[in-house]
Structure formats: C-alpha cells, structure tokens
Amino acid sequence: MKYTLALAQMNTRLGDVPANLERHLSLVEEARAGGADLLVFPELSLTGYALQDLTASVASSPQKDDPAFGPLLEASRKLDLVVGFVDEDARHRFYIASAYLSGGEVAHVHHKVYLPTYAMFDEGRYFAWGDCVRAFDTRFGRMGMLICEDFWHMSPPYLLWLDGADTLLLQSSSPARGMTHAPFLSSMQSVDQLASTYAGMFTCFVAHANRVGFEDGMNFFGGSALYTPDGEQQISAPFMDEALVLAEVDTNQLHRSRARLPLLRDERTALMLREMQRIVDSQITAAPSR
Amino acid sequence: MPDLTINTDIVRKVLTSFVHSEITRTGFQRAVLGLSGGLDSALACFIAAEALGPQNVLAVRMPYRTSSPESLEHAQLVIEATGVQSLTVEITPMVEPLFERFPDMSPTRRGNVMARERMIILFDQSSATQSLVVGTGNKTEILLGYSTLYGDSASALNPLGDLYKTQIRQLSAAMGVPEVIISKPPSADLWIGQTDEGELGFTYEEVDKLLYLLVDERFTPQECVEAGYAEPFVRGVVERVRRNHFKRTMPVIAKLSNRTIGYDFLYLRDWGT
Numbered sequence: 105m106k107y108t109l110a111l112a113q114m115n116t117r118l119g120d121v122p123a124n125l126e127r128h129l130s131l132v133e134e135a136r137a138g139g140a141d142l143l144v145f146p147e148l149s150l151t152g153y154a155l156q157d158l159t160a161s162v163a164s165s166p167q168k169d170d171p172a173f174g175p176l177l178e179a180s181r182k183l184d185l186v187v188g189f190v191d192e193d194a195r196h197r198f199y200i201a202s203a204y205l206s207g208g209e210v211a212h213v214h215h216k217v218y219l220p221t222y223a224m225f226d227e228g229r230y231f232a233w234g235d236c237v238r239a240f241d242t243r244f245g246r247m248g249m250l251i252c253e254d255f256w257h258m259s260p261p262y263l264l265w266l267d268g269a270d271t272l273l274l275q276s277s278s279p280a281r282g283m284t285h286a287p288f289l290s291s292m293q294s295v296d297q298l299a300s301t302y303a304g305m306f307t308c309f310v311a312h313a314n315r316v317g318f319e320d321g322m323n324f325f326g327g328s329a330l331y332t333p334d335g336e337q338q339i340s341a342p343f344m345d346e347a348l349v350l351a352e353v354d355t356n357q358l359h360r361s362r363a364r365l366p367l368l369r370d371e372r373t374a375l376m377l378r379e380m381q382r383i384v385d386s387q388i389t390a391a392p393s394r
Numbered sequence: 395m396p397d398l399t400i401n402t403d404i405v406r407k408v409l410t411s412f413v414h415s416e417i418t419r420t421g422f423q424r425a426v427l428g429l430s431g432g433l434d435s436a437l438a439c440f441i442a443a444e445a446l447g448p449q450n451v452l453a454v455r456m457p458y459r460t461s462s463p464e465s466l467e468h469a470q471l472v473i474e475a476t477g478v479q480s481l482t483v484e485i486t487p488m489v490e491p492l493f494e495r496f497p498d499m500s501p502t503r504r505g506n507v508m509a510r511e512r513m514i515i516l517f518d519q520s521s522a523t524q525s526l527v528v529g530t531g532n533k534t535e536i537l538l539g540y541s542t543l544y545g546d547s548a549s550a551l552n553p554l555g556d557l558y559k560t561q562i563r564q565l566s567a568a569m570g571v572p573e574v575i576i577s578k579p580p581s582a583d584l585w586i587g588q589t590d591e592g593e594l595g596f597t598y599e600e601v602d603k604l605l606y607l608l609v610d611e612r613f614t615p616q617e618c619v620e621a622g623y624a625e626p627f628v629r630g631v632v633e634r635v636r637r638n639h640f641k642r643t644m645p646v647i648a649k650l651s652n653r654t655i656g657y658d659f660l661y662l663r664d665w666g667t
Contacts, residue, residue, distance in 0.1 A: 118664050156660040280408065283556075285399040289408075318415040320662045321556075323408050344411060 105355045107244050110140035111328040113347040115317030118152035121162050125150060125172050128187065131348060132179045138350050142184040142244060146275050146315035146328075147216075147251050148200060149188040153277035154319045159230045163192035166203045166210045173203075173210075180205035184242065186249065186313075188275050190231075191215065197232040202249045202275055204242065212240035217260060218253040224279065224322070227253075239267035245355055252276040255298060265306040266373055270358055272302060276314040280325035280344075292325050292343060304335025307361045307368060309353060316344055333361035396606045400561050402568035406441075409553040409565075413445035416551045417526050419667040424525035428512050428546070429453040429472060429480070430583065431465030433575055434530040434554060436472045437562055440569045441553050442528050448477035452523055455482040456512045458489065458584075465583050471572045481519070485511045505584035509545025517548070526550040534559040534598060537605055538631070539638020540590065546582075547641060558605065559598040596627065604631055 112131045117123045128145060135143045147153065150172055151162040164172045166189070176187055184206040191201035191213060200216035215234025219227035237260045239248040248264030248271075255261055255274050264272060282290025295312065303310040309332065316326040329340035330351045341347040362368055417425060425442040429435050442451045453476075455469045466482075473480045489511050493499055499507075516527045529549025531541055533556055541547040554562060559580070566576050580590040580598065591597050604623055607613040608631070613621070618628045644656060653659050 117667060118662060119666055154662050156662065157658075158661065158665065283400050283405060285397070285401050287401050287404055289404060318412055318419075319664050320416075321412065323412065344407060 105244070107141040107353055107355075108139050108350055109311055109330060109353050110135040110138065110143040110348060110350045111311060111313045111330070111341060112143055112145045112149070113314065113316055113326045113328045113341045113345075113349070114146065114149065115324075115346055116149060116152040116315060118319055119155060119158040119162055120152070121150055121164070121172055124152070125175065128185075129175060129179060132183065132185065134348055135350070136182050138348070140183050140350055142186070142242075144186040144273055144275065144311055144313040145188055146313045146324075147188045147202070147277040148190065149275075149315065151188075151190055152319060153315070153324070154322065155190070156226075156230065159190060159198050160192075163190040163198055165192060166201075166205075166213055173205075177205055177208050177210070181208045184211075184244070186273050186275065188251070188277075193232075198230065199234055200227065200231050200251055201234075202251055202273075204240065204247070204249060204273075206242060211242060212238070212249065214238075214249040214251065216251040216254055218257050220253045220256075224281070225253075237263045237267075239264050239269035244353070245270050247271040247273055249273045249275070252278060255302070261302045261306065265308065265368070266371070269308065270355070271309040271311065271353075272306075274299060274310060274312040276312065277324055278314050279322040288343065289325065292327055296327065296329065296337070299329065300331050300335045300337060303331035303333060305367065307333040307358070307365055309333060309355075309357075316346055333357050396603045396611070398558055398560050398602055398606055400557075400564055402565050405557070405561075405565055406444075406569060409441050410445040413442055413528065413551065413553050416664075417446065419664065420526075422524060422526050424450045424452065424523055425528045426452040426454060426516055426519045426523060426525040427528040427530065428516050429455050429469040430530075431455075431462075431468035431472075431575070432580060432583070433562060433566055433571065433578075434532055436468070436571045436575050437566045437569065438528050438530040438554060439472050439476055439478060440566075440571055443476040443478050444569070449479065450525075451476070451478040452519060452525060453478045453480045454516060454519060455480065456485050456515055457482070458484075458508055459486040460586055461583055462581075462586075464578075468572070468575050468578075471575065475570065475572060483515050485515070501585050505582065506542045506545060508584055509542035513545050513548045520550070528553065529555070531555055532557055532559050532562050534602055534605060535590075536642060537609065537635050537638075538594065538601070539634065539641045540594065541641065543641050558602040560602045595630075600627075601631060604628065605635075608632065608635075 164170050166173050187203050191199040202214045204211040217234040221228030239246050246268045248269035250260050280289040299310045299312045311330050313328045315324045327343045330338045332338050339351040341349045489507050520527050527549045529552030532554045581588050607618050615628050615632050619625045
C-alpha cells in the first residue's frame, strides 16, 4: 500500500486556540491540495508549548461539540489528522495529548507519559502524567503516537513496537540547545539520531513533526522528518522555518526490511518480561543504595 | 581545556530570527539600541540590522564629555557599515547637575548615573519611535554582574545574553564588525583609562573558560581547581556570581495572597502572541 504522509512544521500563538485552529485548517487545505492522506501536527499544536498558568484555560476535549475539535473532526473526513492539544479529562486533570482523527471520529488519544521537569522544562508542575502506551489501527496500518520526552526514553517506542505499531508518529515542541562548533545545536542532532535509530532497530516507519518559532528566548527547531524501516531519512523539513513536507509512504518496505533484518521476528519478549520482573522485584526489596 | 568555539552560521540564524520574532510578534517593526563604539553594541547593531533591515534600526550614540573620541568614531564605523539610522544625544548636560549636587560622588556612582541616563534616552526613543530596546549585555558580564542595574542591563530583548565575551568576538568577526572594534581592549568608557579587564582583575579569555565549566558544564569549584584554575580566582568568581544574582532577578515581592506575581502567577512574556 502507498499513501501520502504530511508533516506540518508550524509556528503557534501561545495560548490562542482559535488562531492556532485557523492555522490548522489552512494547513489541512494545503496538505489536501498536495494529495496528503495523513497530516501530523507538532506537540501542543493547538495551544503553543510553554503554557504555564495558561494550561487550564486552553484545554480541549476531543469531541464533536468542542469548539476546536468540531472543525478538526469535520476536516478529518478528508484526510487523517494527528493534532496536539491539552486534554482535560472528566476529573479535570490536564494532559499533554495527541489525538488521531479519521473519518470524523477520534481513533486514539495518547497522553504524554514522560513530562520533563528539569533544566528549562517544567511540565510536571502543570500536567498530569499519562499512564498508558498503546498502538492502534488506522487505515494505513497499525501505529503509535509519542510526544517528545516520551521518545527520549526507550521503553515507549519499544512497547509500541511490541504492540504492533509499524509506524511511530512522534510529535515535538523541541527547543534548540547545545551550542558548539558544529553547524547545528546539539538537540537538533539528538532527535534525528533517536528517530533514525528507532526506525532502524524496530524496522518501522518513524514520522517526526517538530514545531518552529520562538516563545520568549526558546527556539523550536523544526527539522521534521520521515524515516524508513531501514533507518534512512526519506524526507526532511528545514531547520527553523515553517514548512509543510509531503512524502509517499510505501508500506511494502516493511516486508522488504523485515525479510532482510528479522529483528521483530527474533525479539524475545518473554525473556525481556522475565528479566524485567526480576529487576523490578529486586529493586522493590533492596534498600536505597548510598 | 574547555572549547568555547561556536558555529557562527547557526548562532547568527538563531539570533537574527529571535530579534525579528520578538519585535514583530507584538506589532512592532523597529529596534533602538545604544551604540557605544564597543564590541557588544556593535554586534547587537549588526544583528538587529540583519533581522529587521537597517532602516528599522535606530542606533543612539550617547557620549559624555570624557568619553573617548575613538568610541564615537568606532560607533560611526558601525553606523556606516550597517546603514542603520542614527542619533547622537550628549548626556553631559543631563548628568552634570546631579554630579554638581553631590560633588563627592564616587566614579562608580557617576558611572551608574551615566548608564541610567542612557537607559532613559533609549526607552524614551523606544516610545517616540515605536520601537523596542535591544540589549547588548553578554553572558560573561551578566554572570559577573558587571553592569548597572536598570542602566545598561535594561532592555526589552537581549540577543547576546547567552554568549560569552570570547564567543561575541567570534560572531562579530563572522558578521563583519570592523576589526578595530573587535581587537581593542573592552571598556565601559565611564572614566578615562577604564578597561573591563583592568577593573575585573582577569581576562575574558580566562574567566569565560572558568564560567563555562562552572555554569555550562556544572563543575564544582573544587573540580575547577583540580582542572588547573587557581583557587583564589575560582573562589572569587563563584562569589561574584552569587553576590550579583540580584541583578538577574525581578524585584522580590513579599508573598501575602494565594496568588503572587513571580511565585504562582506564571506566564511567558510572549503570552498570546
């Protein structure tokens, strides 16, 4: 099967959901005109990233009667969408979330499970921790969504792989940092290395949508890209500038890559689980080390 | 030895994009900055001119009667090289009455008054020309507190605040700041013969490497000593960074209510833009 995937490397207005929604809808039109079947937006694309005390006031619910999701669900009748937003659950906990929309319905919602709360990041102050990593079926095969820090930990991509995801949809609002003599800031390179490594090790497709623009002095670097099951970068957007990139995904590549390199076939999940259980049990019984 | 070499292409791209974004997102088009003839303000002027177009940048020269004529000439070189708009406002008639009122004023007090007078002029021009004040303080001087609070440290946005002085020199060379400005001894030019390195007691080359280890690489002071830096130098710099932290914070507010500005009323400045 072949389909066209699009990555929306956009800027956002901080805390202005109506303005960001309008931008989403215009990018949907642009992507559709280019023949896209699936359009991936970055992390918190409806709200902007460093929300701080704006968090509660920009939350949405992925339902048809929501002012932001109503038009987005309607738009998802034309092409599938992955949207970043603040999800407020029934008990008023706020999550950094991604929703996969298709055919006017919500196919899946992922809540970010790793909230960076160190250095320049303060997500744990404002958001609840997601507690679930699940793959889900789409009309383009089984996929999984992860948000930024989620894929700086190896376990969520690994879990999605075991859960049947053949495409990882990664969304970021990743700020550039780490200035050296190299022609990029080091975080730009790290994300590229992570994404291509996952694609190669899991012999799966990895699509990464990162935003651009500034929030105060933070500079979101873009560099959105699609990686093939051989770990190769198939297409990428420029660093730091807005872009809409489209790429044809040939899902038959999974067949060819896994015939060549049967890492999935040989993965020993029972061994992994047994050893994990032993490690967790030993950590529970052991005294804190000094 | 720490390596403070930067890739000037990517830094240039980030800083010009930053200046453009932070000025235009609030509906402004223009920048105003004080051009002293020194390196930091020269580089800030080059960045602002590239970000906004030289016609949208106003460089203000604000000499005092003892300011070095060379400073004025070097500022002129930058104005000509960048093509920015310019204005010269003498601060002598504004600050002299205060100096006469307090004739025993120390050089430091006089320097602070001059720096704050320049701030008044820049923020007045900001209002007059619908522009934002671009700051020129670098990471070395911000960490060391080598600036006047509400004087040269005051600005609306600062593209240089995460670059050490030695990195400022690299970027300046790449962006075409005249060599004569890059190579001269850095000076606040607040009194005759003043130089930064003479006043601080160490060179930027030395202190930038130490600050890089302490701040960027999170070395302990003891680890810096073990890396070969003299203990009194390390202790002195660490203490200077701590003692001057007040210059890097907003005024402290006493907490009374459930929601207090600075503690639990938290928004980025770019809120809504």
